[in-house]
Amino acid sequence: MADTGDGADVPRPALVRYALGSAGMGVYVTVPGLLLLYFLTDTLGVAPWLAGLALLVPKAVDIVLHPYVGSLSDRERARRGTRLRLLKAGCALAPAFVALFAVPGPVADRPWAAALWVAGWFVVANALFAAYQVPYLATPTDMTVGYHGRTRVLSFRMVVLTVGILVGGALAPLLAGEGDTVGRYVAMAVVLGAFTVVFQFVGVGGVRDLLPAPDPGRPAPERAAHGPALAQVRDVLRRNRPFRVLVSCYLLVSTTTHLVLAGLPYYARHVLDRPGFTTVLMAAFVAPALLTTPVWFRLSRSWGKQRCLLLCQGFFAVGALGLAAGKAAGLVVPVLCTLVLGVCFAGLQLFPFSMVPDTVRAGGGAETERTGAYTGVWTATEATGAAAGPYLYSAALALGGYAAARAGEEVTQSDGAHTAILLGFTLLPALLMAAALAVQFRYRLDAELTGPRSR
Numbered sequence: 001m002a003d004t005g006d007g008a009d010v011p012r013p014a015l016v017r018y019a020l021g022s023a024g025m026g027v028y029v030t031v032p033g034l035l036l037l038y039f040l041t042d043t044l045g046v047a048p049w050l051a052g053l054a055l056l057v058p059k060a061v062d063i064v065l066h067p068y069v070g071s072l073s074d075r076e077r078a079r080r081g082t083r084l085r086l087l088k089a090g091c092a093l094a095p096a097f098v099a100l101f102a103v104p105g106p107v108a109d110r111p112w113a114a115a116l117w118v119a120g121w122f123v124v125a126n127a128l129f130a131a132y133q134v135p136y137l138a139t140p141t142d143m144t145v146g147y148h149g150r151t152r153v154l155s156f157r158m159v160v161l162t163v164g165i166l167v168g169g170a171l172a173p174l175l176a177g178e179g180d181t182v183g184r185y186v187a188m189a190v191v192l193g194a195f196t197v198v199f200q201f202v203g204v205g206g207v208r209d210l211l212p213a214p215d216p217g218r219p220a221p222e223r224a225a226h227g228p229a230l231a232q233v234r235d236v237l238r239r240n241r242p243f244r245v246l247v248s249c250y251l252l253v254s255t256t257t258h259l260v261l262a263g264l265p266y267y268a269r270h271v272l273d274r275p276g277f278t279t280v281l282m283a284a285f286v287a288p289a290l291l292t293t294p295v296w297f298r299l300s301r302s303w304g305k306q307r308c309l310l311l312c313q314g315f316f317a318v319g320a321l322g323l324a325a326g327k328a329a330g331l332v333v334p335v336l337c338t339l340v341l342g343v344c345f346a347g348l349q350l351f352p353f354s355m356v357p358d359t360v361r362a363g364g365g366a367e368t369e370r371t372g373a374y375t376g377v378w379t380a381t382e383a384t385g386a387a388a389g390p391y392l393y394s395a396a397l398a399l400g401g402y403a404a405a406r407a408g409e410e411v412t413q414s415d416g417a418h419t420a421i422l423l424g425f426t427l428l429p430a431l432l433m434a435a436a437l438a439v440q441f442r443y444r445l446d447a448e449l450t451g452p453r454s455r
Contacts, residue, residue: 014209019156021136021203024196026164028097028129029386031172031192033261034282036100036118037390039176039185041397044103044114045406052394054115058122059387063380066130070376073135074369077142083135083372084208090132091200094193096125101185108182111404126383132200134375135207141357141371142211151305154354155297158346162289164199168192169282173265236374242445243359243374247381249443250352252436253313254385255392256429257345260285260320262390263425266397270413270421271326272334284338289346296347305351305358306446312347313437315340317430324426355446362445396424 032055040051073083099121107113140153175188237244264285268277300308319340325333360374400420405411413421 011209014206015153015156016206017202018139018153018206018210019160019203020199021132021206022157022161023164023167023199024093024203025129025133025136025200026161026166027168027192027196028093028125029161030165030168030261031097031189032100032122032125033258033386033390034169034264034278035172035176035185036122037262037394038265039101040115040118041394041402041404043182043185043406044108044111044118045404046111046115047404048394048397048402050111050115051404052391052398054119055122055394056387056391058119058126059383061123062126062130062383062387065127066134066380066383067373067376069130069134070138070372070374070379071370073138073372073375076135077372078369082208082211083138084204086131086135087204087207090128090130090136091197091204093125093128093132093200094197096121096128097193097196098186098189100125101182101189103182130376130379130383132203133379134372136203137353137356137379138371138375139207139210140354141360141374151297151300151350151354154350155293158293158350158353159290161349162286162293162346166283166286166290167195169261169286170279173276173278173282236370236377240359240363240374242362242443243356243377245439245443246352246355246359247377249436249439250378251381251385251388252432252439253348253352254382255388256316256385256432256436257348258386258389259393259429259432260341260389260425262393263421266393266421267323267425270418271425272331273327274331277331280335281338284335285342285345288339288342289349292343292346293350296350300351304446305355306440306443308347309351309355310437310440312344312351313433313440316344316348317433317437319344320426320430320433324422326422355443358445362448392428393424396420396428400424 036055037051040046040054041048046054069086073086076085077083100118103114103117107117143153172188172192175184175191177184237247264281265275265278268281269275296308296312319337322337322340323334325337327334356374356378360371397417397420400417401414402417402420403411403413
């Protein structure tokens with residue numbers, strides 16, 4: 001299980017097929033985060049505080065679910081040599097994704113019932129997503145590549161993930177329109193659900209090619225004990241300090257980026273007075289990653305992942321504050337600030353994900369045998385941030401007195417609501433990212449891996 005090389009010898013076709021699996025993941029990560037809160041408050045008439053809870057509670061389930069799936073995937077790999085069965089099960093995500101928005105008429109007429117419908121299907125969809133995401137993200141750690149090789153593998157994934165995020169972020173608002181009917185949202189979910197499942201299956205083939213079944217005659221690697229899922233969470237966090245620091249930081253990063261996603265439609269509609277501008281801002285937020293991910297990879301070879309990640313966090317906070325200018329400075333300033341966020345977003349995804357395998361490998365052979373437990377904790381952290389971000393923004397809206405509306409209704413928002421929309425989208429993410437920067441400074445493993453002794 002020794003780390004070898006920089007990943008240049010990994011077959012490119014298999015690497016591309018593996019990376020393509022992220023296209024579907026990008027859609028699911030983006031669309032609920034971008035539109036689900038807005039769908040609840042401005043189409044179904046659900047009050048912001050209740051809408052926030054409808055998104056928060058299902059994600060709270062993920063705190064237990066993802067580590068359990070990770071532990072299960074470790075057992076699958078120990079027993080069968082692969083994690084493919086879970087990956088294939090996760091390909092049933094698309095129907096649950098459609099059901100999220102397919103709220104029946106009698107249910108849609110009652111805000112409480114509508115919130116329960118969305119929350120229930122969100123739990124189902126998240127469970128299926130976990131079944132795919134956790135074993136999928138374990139692949140770079142299961143591979144025997146070195147420090148830069150893991151970044152190379154994840155850079156391919158990041159480029160394709162960006163395409164998926166861009167497809168979901170740009171097409172979803174266009175297909176859903178301005179939230180005038182539930183039917184528009186359902187049509188959007190059907191189109192993007194079909195896109196998701198196709199690329200999920202492609203990704204399964206890529207994982208199979210990158211990690212063929214082990215030779216039966218090969219000696220069994222050192223194995224860690226596979227205890228209960230929550231015990232695994234406690235154990236990996238207690239025993240692996242670099243991973244613990246990285247998880248703490250990424251919780252703040254994930255919360256921040258998902259808060260920005262949730263706030264985009266509100267910012268475009270109420271601050272810029274351009275509801276259709278959500279697609280433009282989403283493209284500005286995501287598209288830079290297509291060009292900058294390879295640049296970040298090259299920079300990391302000279303500067304190391306830690307320095308690059310700190311740089312991304314610092315400039316993200318600055319860009320978020322710049323968005324406070326709103327339409328007073330014209331549309332150019334918000335777009336430029338969003339482009340800055342997008343450049344940083346590429347690094348905020350690439351470096352933490354490529355540092356997770358570093359922390360696992362640094363723990364030794366026994367730790368690599370429970371990669372799924374680590375990945376489960378990591379994806380649970382991401383899911384928690386995906387819930388906390390929209391919830392914090394919905395809380396800001398509720399405190400400001402934001403008035404929910406049903407499809408087709410026109411509601412005049414108070415000055416307090418407008419202030420909450422703006423500060424929740426600018427000052428709050430800047431503060432959260434500054435906190436992430438402070439935590440990331442405590443990460444020391446990168447210096448050890450890039451120091452003179454490691455060269």
